[in-house]
Amino acid sequence: MVKAKAISKYAMHNSGKYPTLFPNTWTFEAWNGLEWLVLDSQSNVTKEDWVKNSEQSFTFDNNNYYNKYRIIIIKANGASGTVRAGICELQMMEKISNPSEPNTQFITLDSNTLELLEGSQDKLTATVTPDTAKVIWTSSDESIATVDQDGNVMALHEGEAIITAKIENTDIAANSTVIVKKPINDSLNSILSITLVNGITKEYDVTNKVLNDYLKWFDSAQGTSTFKFSKTISPYKKVTEYIVHDKIASFEVREY
Template sequence: MSKSFKIIVSTLTVLLLIGVLSSFAFPLSISAEESSAPKNLIPIMTSNDSPLGHTTASSIWASRHQPFNLFNGIKDDAYGWASSQTKPFGWVSYEFDSPVVINQFALWPRSDITQDAYKNETPKDFTFDAWDGDNWILLHSETNVTDWQAHVEKVFSFSNEKSYTKYRLNILNNNGLSGFTALGEMEMYHTVTATPEPTALPTSSPPPIPTNLPTPTPDVSSGDRALLTIELSSGAEKEYDLSMSEVNAFLNWYDSANGSSRYGINKHNNNKGPFSNRTEYVIHDKILTFEVSEYTAQ
């Protein structure tokens, strides 16, 4: 066997092996956009009650336009759901088996919208609502939606963090058709907004501490005792007869504490009853003002 013939056979063997392997266990790559696409939370419905959940509508144009047709997974559906109501133009709903959070939905027109005569059947003004057990809660509204195109979805997003079991599309006006309003398909999603990773701030050295600051002049007390009067945010006023060392200890605590930090003050000769000591506690963020009135004990 010639050398060139061996090379050709080897190349064909490798190509055949690659083809066989690729047809088995290697899935096609999925783009980031496809993998992050929201998932429709409504199963493909085959009737108004199957396979899961329940679909209802305020009215239907004809039996072939049942509400479940709006959730049957056929985005080019010529039938879809159609309402025979006018002003308002009707609603269609889907009820989940258990509460879910919905904050986005998509709508498709019927495939017959390629004919200009059918463009007027699409919703123009509508709301997306949730049922709380007693009332319909407005989650989102749209007005003057006129740019429907064949085979093109319209996606609507809004803020909602609460779970509901039942949601509906409520059509207030269509785009001009007097006989009925229709849509081809509808999907509902729960999208999660990604939280960006925090960016680390650049580190820097603290500024040098000056060494030539003037020496502070010590505060010379004008007495050895003081009345500490504290006014609380509740309007109550507390007064304590204390030594200056106790007052200074309170002042040091007040300057360094915050929030719900508490401080115990000895009530001394204000004791009542057979107690060796009584301590009253004050909370830092409950103190509105305080006053220190110094005096010299006689």
């Protein structure tokens, strides 16, 4: 994992060619786990400024630690259409902290994605530096999944929600996507009605598991391959019927 840093200065060096491509307007941004934050913005840095000084450096206030930084160039000097920038080097300088104070803050989660069934739960574990930092837990959609302040996630309804663990009083956060699915109930029943080529119709009261097994068999089998159905017919304890694949004319499924 990339170690988080508190960047408070950056410098751009031009290529020495194509002054119309030198950046004129831009923002310097950091990713806090949820969105890009603008830490610094510059405008109207002319090509004359770049010719006079091939390195343009900028200092700003930032005490927070982030894993990702970027520059968004909005406008170049004289360029039109798609913005292309003639930069040959970008440097970022880390803020120097007081040695007596912790100089790193970051947070990670033990899982980026959780898949849960409705009504089930799981736990996310956050690792923070310093380990005394307080973590605040939130859910983007509490109708789908909730989270308590110990990281315990409860799946409520089918859908997706973002669980965020954030270091208190900072913008430093980590996310996990929770995907909630409906449980598969193999005990639900359907009526499977099979019409044979001789015109006889067979009906079976089957569970979803048996129905799915039959559908898989029907798609892959051929010829004299058979599928076994079990049912109770008085006065017998159990009756087993075998349906031959090439004797099936059609079938339908009626769920209830």
